[in-house]
Amino acid sequence: MSDPIRVVIADDSVLLREGLARLLEEFGFEVAAQAGDAEDLLRKVGSHKPDVAVVDVRMPPTHTDEGLRAAHEIRATYPETGVLVLSQYVEEAYALELLSESTESTGYLLKDRVADVDSFTDAVRRVANGGSALDPEVVALLLGRRRREDPLQSITPREREVLGLMAEGRSNAAIAEALVVTERAVEKHVTSIFSKLDLTPAVEDHRRVLAVLAYLRAA
Amino acid sequence: MSGLRRALGLVAIEGVVVGLVALAIVLSSDHIDARAFQAILGLFIGWSWIGAGLIAWWRRPDNRFGVLMTAVGFAFFLSSLAAADAAWLFTIGVLLSAVYFAVFVHMLVAYPDGRIGSDRLRNVVIAGYVIAVLGPLPSLLFATPERLDCDNCPQSVLFIEDNGTLYTIFDVLTSLIAVVLVGYVVFVTLARFRDAPQARRRAMAPVIWSGAGLLVVLAGALLTEAVDGPEAISDATDLLGLFLFALVPYGFVFGVLRSRVLQAGAVTEFLHRIGDGPDPSDLRDLLSTALGDRSLQVVYWLDRPRKWVDAAGHPAVLPGDDDPARAVTRVEREGRAVGALIHDRSLCEDPELVGSVAAAAGLSIENERLQAQLRARVEELRASRARIVAAGTAERRRLERNLHDGAQQRLVALSLTLRVAQSRLRKDPDGAEAMIAGAQEELTLALEELRELARGIHPAVLSDRGLEPALAALAGRSPVPVAVEETPTERLPPAVEAAAYFVVAEALTNVVKYAGASQARISISRTNGHAVVEVADDGVGGADPTRGSGLRGLADRVSALDGTLELRSPQGAGTVLRASIPV
Numbered sequence: 001m002s003d004p005i006r007v008v009i010a011d012d013s014v015l016l017r018e019g020l021a022r023l024l025e026e027f028g029f030e031v032a033a034q035a036g037d038a039e040d041l042l043r044k045v046g047s048h049k050p051d052v053a054v055v056d057v058r059m060p061p062t063h064t065d066e067g068l069r070a071a072h073e074i075r076a077t078y079p080e081t082g083v084l085v086l087s088q089y090v091e092e093a094y095a096l097e098l099l100s101e102s103t104e105s106t107g108y109l110l111k112d113r114v115a116d117v118d119s120f121t122d123a124v125r126r127v128a129n130g131g132s133a134l135d136p137e138v139v140a141l142l143l144g145r146r147r148r149e150d151p152l153q154s155i156t157p158r159e160r161e162v163l164g165l166m167a168e169g170r171s172n173a174a175i176a177e178a179l180v181v182t183e184r185a186v187e188k189h190v191t192s193i194f195s196k197l198d199l200t201p202a203v204e205d206h207r208r209v210l211a212v213l214a215y216l217r218a219a
Numbered sequence: 220m221s222g223l224r225r226a227l228g229l230v231a232i233e234g235v236v237v238g239l240v241a242l243a244i245v246l247s248s249d250h251i252d253a254r255a256f257q258a259i260l261g262l263f264i265g266w267s268w269i270g271a272g273l274i275a276w277w278r279r280p281d282n283r284f285g286v287l288m289t290a291v292g293f294a295f296f297l298s299s300l301a302a303a304d305a306a307w308l309f310t311i312g313v314l315l316s317a318v319y320f321a322v323f324v325h326m327l328v329a330y331p332d333g334r335i336g337s338d339r340l341r342n343v344v345i346a347g348y349v350i351a352v353l354g355p356l357p358s359l360l361f362a363t364p365e366r367l368d369c370d371n372c373p374q375s376v377l378f379i380e381d382n383g384t385l386y387t388i389f390d391v392l393t394s395l396i397a398v399v400l401v402g403y404v405v406f407v408t409l410a411r412f413r414d415a416p417q418a419r420r421r422a423m424a425p426v427i428w429s430g431a432g433l434l435v436v437l438a439g440a441l442l443t444e445a446v447d448g449p450e451a452i453s454d455a456t457d458l459l460g461l462f463l464f465a466l467v468p469y470g471f472v473f474g475v476l477r478s479r480v481l482q483a484g485a486v487t488e489f490l491h492r493i494g495d496g497p498d499p500s501d502l503r504d505l506l507s508t509a510l511g512d513r514s515l516q517v518v519y520w521l522d523r524p525r526k527w528v529d530a531a532g533h534p535a536v537l538p539g540d541d542d543p544a545r546a547v548t549r550v551e552r553e554g555r556a557v558g559a560l561i562h563d564r565s566l567c568e569d570p571e572l573v574g575s576v577a578a579a580a581g582l583s584i585e586n587e588r589l590q591a592q593l594r595a596r597v598e599e600l601r602a603s604r605a606r607i608v609a610a611g612t613a614e615r616r617r618l619e620r621n622l623h624d625g626a627q628q629r630l631v632a633l634s635l636t637l638r639v640a641q642s643r644l645r646k647d648p649d650g651a652e653a654m655i656a657g658a659q660e661e662l663t664l665a666l667e668e669l670r671e672l673a674r675g676i677h678p679a680v681l682s683d684r685g686l687e688p689a690l691a692a693l694a695g696r697s698p699v700p701v702a703v704e705e706t707p708t709e710r711l712p713p714a715v716e717a718a719a720y721f722v723v724a725e726a727l728t729n730v731v732k733y734a735g736a737s738q739a740r741i742s743i744s745r746t747n748g749h750a751v752v753e754v755a756d757d758g759v760g761g762a763d764p765t766r767g768s769g770l771r772g773l774a775d776r777v778s779a780l781d782g783t784l785e786l787r788s789p790q791g792a793g794t795v796l797r798a799s800i801p802v
Contacts, residue, residue, distance in 0.1 A: 013628045015661075019635035026639045063620070088623055115634035117642070 004030040005128045008048055010041035010067065011056040011086070020054065020114060027121050036060070038070040045074055045081055052082040052128035056111070057094060068094055075106065082127035086111045095138045096217060103209040107133030107169065122174070132169035132209045139167040142216040155196050162189040167212045171205050223280055227273055230289060234269035238262050241299035248302035250364075250371035261299060264465045268292030271468030278475070279568065283333035287326035288468065294319035306373040313355045313375070320437065321351035323464075324404055327430045330411075331423055332568060340407065343400060350397050357389035394445040401438045405431050416563045417511040422478035425470030433463040482572050485509045490579050502583050503530070506560065509576050514545075516561040519588040521595055527559070530587065532594030537561065550577045550584050558584040603775045610772045621672055629665035633658050681720050685710050689720055690741055697727050697739070699756070705742040711750055715800050718776050719743055719752045722784070725769050726754035726796045734758025734794055745802065749782070752798040762788035773798070 007029050011017045014036075021031040032048040035041035037060045045053055053074055057067040071083040082105030085098060095108040107127040113135065114120045123133035143152070143164060155163065158179075165175045172190065176183040194201050197215055202208040245251060245258035269292035276285025298319055300312025324347045328340050335341050358367055359375040361382040412420060412427045440456035442448075489509035492501075507515040518527045518535040527535040538545035538561060546564040550557055566573050577584075640654035673679070681689040687706040694701035711719070723741055730739045736758030743752050764770055764786045774784040782800030 013624070013632070015632040016628050016635075019632040019639075023635045023639050026642055058623070088627060111631050112634070114631065115638050117638050 004028055005052065005125060006030045006032045006048065006050040007124065007128075008033045008035065008041065008044050008050040008053045010035040010038070010053060010059065010070070012036050012059045012063075013056075016056075016111075023114065023117065024054075024121070024124070027117060029121070029124065038066040041070050042073060042077075045078055049078065050081055052084055052105075052124055054084045054086060054124065057085055057087040057091075065094065068098060071098060071106070075102070079105075082106065082130070084109060084124055084127045084133060086114070090135065090137045090141065092138055092141050095134060096213070099132065099134060099209075099213060100217075102206075103132035103134075103169065103213065104206045105130050105132070108135055108138065109133060110135045110137055123169075126169060130206065131171070132206045134168050134209070134213070136164065136168055139164045142167065142213075151197055155193060159189050159193050159196075162186060163193055163212065166190070166193075166208055167216065169205065169209050223277070227277055230276075231269070231273055234266065234273075234289075234292060237293060237296045238265050238269075241265065241296040244299050245302045247304070249304050250369055250373075251302050257302075260461070260465075261295070264461070265292045265295045267465060267468045268295060271471050274472065274475075279333075281333075282331075282568070284326065284329055284331060285333075287322065287329060287333070288471070291319055291322045291326055294322045304373060307376050309373045310359060310376045313359055314352060317351040317354050318348070321347040323430075323467075324401070324434070327408055327426075327434070328404060330408070330426060330430070331419065332565060336411075343403060343407075346396075346400055347404075350393055350400060354390075354393045354397060357386045357393070361386040361389070391445045394441040398438045398441050398445075401434045401441075405434045405438075408434075415565060416513065419511070419563075419565045419568070421481055421511065422474045425474040425477075426467060429463055429466045429470040433460060433467065436460045436463060478569075482509075482511075482569070485511070486572070486576055486579070489576060493579055493583055502580070502587055506576060506580060510560075510562060510566060510573060512562045512566055514563055517558060517584065517587070518561060519558045519584065519591040520556045521588075521592050528591050528595045530591055530594075532591050532596075532598045548573045548577050550581055552581045552585050557581065557588050599778075603778055606771065606775050607779060610775065618672065618676065621668075625668040625672070626665045629661050629668070633661045633665065636661070677717065678720065681716060682713065686716050686719060686743060689716075690723055690743075693720075693724055693727060694741065697731060699727075699731055699734075699736055700738045701727065702738070702740040703742075704740050705744050707743055707745050707750065711802055714780060715750055715802055718780055718782070718800055719750060719798070721776065722752045722773055722796065722798045723754055725773050729762065729769065729796075730754070730756045730758065730794070733762065734760075736793070748801060749799045750802050752800070753795060754797075755793060755795040757793045759790075760788045760792045760794050761790040762786060762794045764788075770796075 005028075007024055009017050009020050009024075009031060011020070011034075017034045017036075021034060024031055032050045033044040035044050041053065041055060041059075053071075055067040055071055055074075057065055059066040059070075067085055071085050074081055074083050084107040085094075086109055087094060088111050090110055098108050099106055105127055107123055109120070109123055113123075126133050143160065152160070161179060162175055165178060170178070172183050172186045176186045179186070191201070193199075199211050199215060202211055239262075242258050242262050245261060246254055248254060251257055269289050272285055272287070272289030272292055274285070275282070275288050279285060294315075298312060298316040300308050301316045303309045303312055321344075325344045328344055329335050335344060356377075359377045360379050362375075363378075363381045364370055364372040364374060366381065366383070366386070408427060408431055412423055415423060436456050436459050440453065440460060443453050443456060486509055489505055492505050503515065503517050506517060507513055516529070516535075518529055518537070520526075521528055527537060529535045537547050537559060542564070544564055545561055546567050548560045548562065548566075548570075550559060560573065560577055562573065636654050636658045640651040640658065643651040643654070678689050678692070680692060687703070690703050690706060694703050710716070723743075727739065727741075730736050734756045736756035739754060739756040741752075741754050743750060745751070770784070770786065777784045777798045777800060780800050782798055785797045785799075786794070787797070788794040
């Protein structure tokens with residue numbers, strides 16, 4: 001087995017921080033450090049160089065979007081460290097701001113998601129390995145606000161599901177597993193979607209996410 | 220008043236006597252040309268000044284101007300001593316012969332309010348007196364009567380030697396200084412005239428123009444003399460000067476009468492127009508025209524809250540008694556203050572005018588006051604409405620923060636714990652059990668927090684059971700002992716109950732936080748159609764009603780129900796918060 005993924009956790013609630021640490025350790029991650037605010041987080045990321053930082057959006061002192069700003073800074077300063085931002089509410093604006101420039105090693109999840117251990121740990125792993133993770137609720141919002149005469153109307157319900165999972169940042173294999181179909185079938189859907197939406201096919205998952213998000217945002 | 224009248228009568232008698240003495244001196248003089256003419260003219264001028272001065276003195280006893288004007292007359296008679304044949308009297312007369320000019324300058328500088336505006340002007344006046352005495356001195360010290368072209372004049376008792384050079388130098392020097400002083404006084408006088416309000420200028424004009432004219436002529440005469448100019452000019456300026464000097468007191472009387480007539484006209488016009496029930500904006504303009512003061516402001520007195528406001532209902536500040544430029548005339552109706560006129564201080568010279576105009580405007584001002592009161596109330600309502608909205612937003616943010624930091628975090632952590640416990644259930648049943656027990660505790664805490672939060676939004680017991688149990692619960696939770704003394708027997712409207720509850724809750728919070736009290740008591744009674752909520756403590760007092768947003772928010776909440784909130788908190792004697800809400 002390869003080395004465990006190393007994580008730094010930042011949240012101003014000790015209760016939650018401890019809970020997260022215990023959960024991640026329980027499921028095979030190594031929690032390198034915990035931080036109570038953005039400054040502390042940046043310092044600890046700098047010294048521990050973790051694979052991924054799991055960051056709460058709201059932290060002291062203003063309790064607004066410190067986590068988000070710290071995330072940008074981590075991505076800019078430590079490209080080897082992925083950032084998974086946790087938020088109490090779905091804030092589409094925050095999510096898109098985070099994922100607008102690059103989806104590489106970046107994720108945005110609703111905090112409640114952490115109890116769904118499989119998909120949470122999957123997301124942490126994905127972001128740690130250079131992929132992306134976008135909360136299904138954000139994806140649903142993006143898909144939901146499309147207009148009637150939109151090209152999205154021309155894709156089939158199954159293709160729509162695949163599109164949503166792509167937007168969440170999942171790989172073809174993960175999509176196949178989620179939909180209980182073969183990877184080959186997923187590939188066919190993906191090709192069809194890209195041609196219907198007139199998108200350039202991308203090989204890497206995080207580039208694919210970027211393309212899909214860019215398309216969805218352009219609504 | 221009769222004291223003043225008696226005093227003025229005595230001064231008048233003295234004036235008559237002094238005048239007659241001066242007349243006698245001039246008539247018996249050996250060295251005066253045209254004695255009879257000079258004597259009669261002198262008497263006429265002196266009495267004119269004293270008479271006009273006494274009129275001014277009597278009209279405005281507090282104004283030094285009348286005194287100064289009277290003094291000019293007496294000083295003028297004093298100069299008649301120069302006509303005396305006895306050497307020592309003649310010497311004194313010549314020495315003091317120009318003093319009346321100095322008094323005149325003093326008077327003009329103090330015109331019209333009897334005060335000298337600045338230290339510099341005060342120095343100018345003093346210099347005037349000094350120069351007035353120094354001016355004639357060379358002729359007494361260094362000149363024989365022949366040099367002065369007055370062969371019959373007695374020899375001065377101060378005579379030292381006949382020295383033409385010293386005499387000329389001395390004389391030219393004092394003349395030039397006098398010219399500079401006079402020029403400065405003319406400048407200051409005209410500037411003051413220019414800055415006076417229009418109505419004042421009407422009354423001031425005759426004195427200012429004749430006075431300033433006289434000073435210009437005097438300066439001309441002094442210059443002519445200094446350069447030893449032609450005798451014709453010197454004679455002409457003397458005559459013109461005398462004429463203008465005689466004119467000033469009549470100018471004064473004329474100015475007073477003219478402004479009376481003009482003001483009477485303005486007041487009549489004002490009464491006529493005010494009868495039509497003018498528009499609010501016109502009222503100020505009418506008053507401003509009638510009083511000839513373009514800077515006039517009208518302010519209104521509100522009973523509740525007690526303050527001055529302008530016509531738009533904005534708070535206004537009255538100038539103090541020591542304000543050099545502005546003054547206040549209060550307007551009352553039936554013994555109650557309804558408003559005030561803020562005007563140029565110089566109008567205080569004419570209290571009758573301002574008083575009669577203010578009295579005539581009383582009804583209109585009263586009407587306007589009611590309007591202003593309404594506007595002030597609207598203004599207050601607008602402000603309090605904005606505060607209520609802001610308070611609502613702040614309250615929502617606070618609730619969101621409390622939920623986010625409290626129950627929500629606990630529940631997320633709880634679901635994490637449960638998930639970990641679930642995964643350990645088989646391999647480590649004891650550890651899992653301990654985790655589930657911990658989760659149970661967390662859940663209890665989360666529920667408690669939610670309950671507290673919900674109570675803060677609106678206590679359920681208040682809607683279900685009314686004030687009494689709700690207050691009892693509040694009192695029970697307070698760390699300071701609280702006695703609930705009285706609560707209404709029947710239910711009040713929900714909004715009133717809620718307001719009463721939050722008044723008590725906020726008051727008790729403050730009691731615990733700031734009062735240092737050993738006990739507090741609550742009562743809510745129904746009096747005269749009002750629910751009166753009172754929370755009293757025995758703490759340190761001295762609470763500042765502007766402190767924090769809590770009380771402000773409460774006041775808004777109470778005033779939204781048309782009620783009032785009052786805080787009494789004398790230093791060291793406890794605090795009483797009382798809200799009165801109509802039911």
